[in-house]
Amino acid sequence: MVTIKDVAREAGVSVATVSRVWNGSAVVSDATRSRVEAVTSRLGYVPNSAARSLITSRTSTIGVLLPDLHGEFFSELIRGIDQSVRRSGFHLLLSSSHSDGAEVDVALRSMRGRVDGLIVMSTHAEARAAMRQLPPAFPVVALNAIVDGATTVLTIQNYEGARAMVRHLIALGHGPIAMIGGPIDNDDAAERRRGFRDALRESGRSHDLAMEVSGVFDEASGYRATTELLRRPTRPRAIFAANDAMAIGAISALHEHGLDVPGDVAVAGFDDIPMARYMSPSLSTVHVNIPALGERAAQRLLEAIEPTDGKALQQPKRPTRREAMKTTLVIRSSCGAAHKTDA
Amino acid sequence: MVTIKDVAREAGVSVATVSRVWNGSAVVSDATRSRVEAVTSRLGYVPNSAARSLITSRTSTIGVLLPDLHGEFFSELIRGIDQSVRRSGFHLLLSSSHSDGAEVDVALRSMRGRVDGLIVMSTHAEARAAMRQLPPAFPVVALNAIVDGATTVLTIQNYEGARAMVRHLIALGHGPIAMIGGPIDNDDAAERRRGFRDALRESGRSHDLAMEVSGVFDEASGYRATTELLRRPTRPRAIFAANDAMAIGAISALHEHGLDVPGDVAVAGFDDIPMARYMSPSLSTVHVNIPALGERAAQRLLEAIEPTDGKALQQPKRPTRREAMKTTLVIRSSCGAAHKTDA
């Protein structure tokens, strides 16, 4: 492995100078700079990141903690994050499948020192506890209601989107409307359920509240939930699933029962995963710009890591305490049919 | 930040002893061990990974280079990788969206020193060139035909699967069979196309070869390709798409043209993404165990990183040269209808 010493020796300068050239910062004469650069590329020198982060205590890496990796939601999310992150020359350390909160604790601990900041999506109470273990000023962006120790909380307009969609379904016809909710301990799911209930209540149809079942955000559970719904005495006129995956499962079940979608039963979902566009014209969905969610989360995190990029505006004193940075951002959601608009 | 020194001082031992306790290896008296462990957890000490990998030149991290992140294929793949990797206490550094080969080069360079091994999926010629820049013995698992410098190449039975599926479609009826192929520069796509052609040739229907269009492995291009197919004088009796995403796009297009699937036109895909099960009974697909692909890739890589886990069998001399480890593994694919078997 070729080190900074090799470059220094070969270029006839000190390691300090090579270092200065490499991170462009200091004042180096053009002559030496170009000489060092020549040697650098000739030797194929790449600075050792471990040594670097040992002394700077920065890793140029952000960690992403996800509960799961099933379905298109998460890949779209990661895609957005990846985009922001690489644009800033950072790396992405991914850890997933944190079904229970204890695992989050382990993951969090094992990531310590390997990342400069964290994007966390988890609903578990243990996760919140684990986050409290982090150094007080450690930059964290939470992708749901975990507030403790999070620099920023980024949420989706779950309530608004769900409410709008259910209103839309109500306008569609007269029969009862069912909801396939998400897991009970999931904050997003809870908000969507609240939107559903409120929309019904507002239209004076609280009796429809009875038609609620739940799933776990995947196609299989949407399928099962629908099968269960169809066993009931009254058949729903419309089904609102808490995400698109369950909605697709629902459509599948309805078709198998010889029901027409949306003729007999209308189906609506949430998220607007790319695939949803190709279930048309059967599926309406609440649009969420998932990659944008990821992108904004990453951007926010990077801002927290590097306070003021420091080119133009050099603020003499840091005016904002970390506390003051705590913000809640929102990703807007809008309701409508899925369209193949992307061409 | 609490360091090894703090623990040492607090426990009344030397840093060497703490280190020995921490990595369990050496012989430490039970008394001191427990004392150190107590202090360790009391202080919440976590070893600094940068310092650690500076001295050991191991990072406990593997890098994953992906061309893209669209669709379920990649998230399923990552899921499999993540599972193996975390089981071994390793971390996962993800880098995606390497549309062009030059980017792969940059990514590869920037990952140097941050990972102990690499899983690479890329078809670009530049990528192959970039891989040659890596240290000769650096562990790499390639997920397609990139052979240069790869410790292991892991491929899917593209040819066999495609051929079997097309035979199946031929058995289904009499009309022409069309194929929506993948990108021309993609090795997997090429093999699937070859399977398609051979199956037709074997059945003496080489004239059907004319019905070939291509897409880029997403729903939109499958949709477009199908629309194009339907503009031709002869309508295909069956469409074989090189992956499920395009097959789903195809189904969508067919429906919009008022065609029944599989009544008027049968549709088949490749990959068996979870979603495919919920397009039934319309969609047949070539089953590939995608998470297993990821899992095996990661396992293979980890083996290459840690040659013999070193508990029971302590081989006195390393018998295998790195060269000898070059292997080609294959993930079997089987053809059939998509079923909601996972319950």
Next chain:
DNA sequence: TTGTAAGCGTTATCAG
């Protein structure tokens, strides 16, 4: 069984 001390490759603080 434990301690001492020499690095690992960088960056940063001083002098020059």
Next chain:
DNA sequence: CTGATAACGCTTACAA
């Protein structure tokens, strides 16, 4: 503008 040199936190011979 450049060069020594002291850290950074940890592992690992080598001594004791």
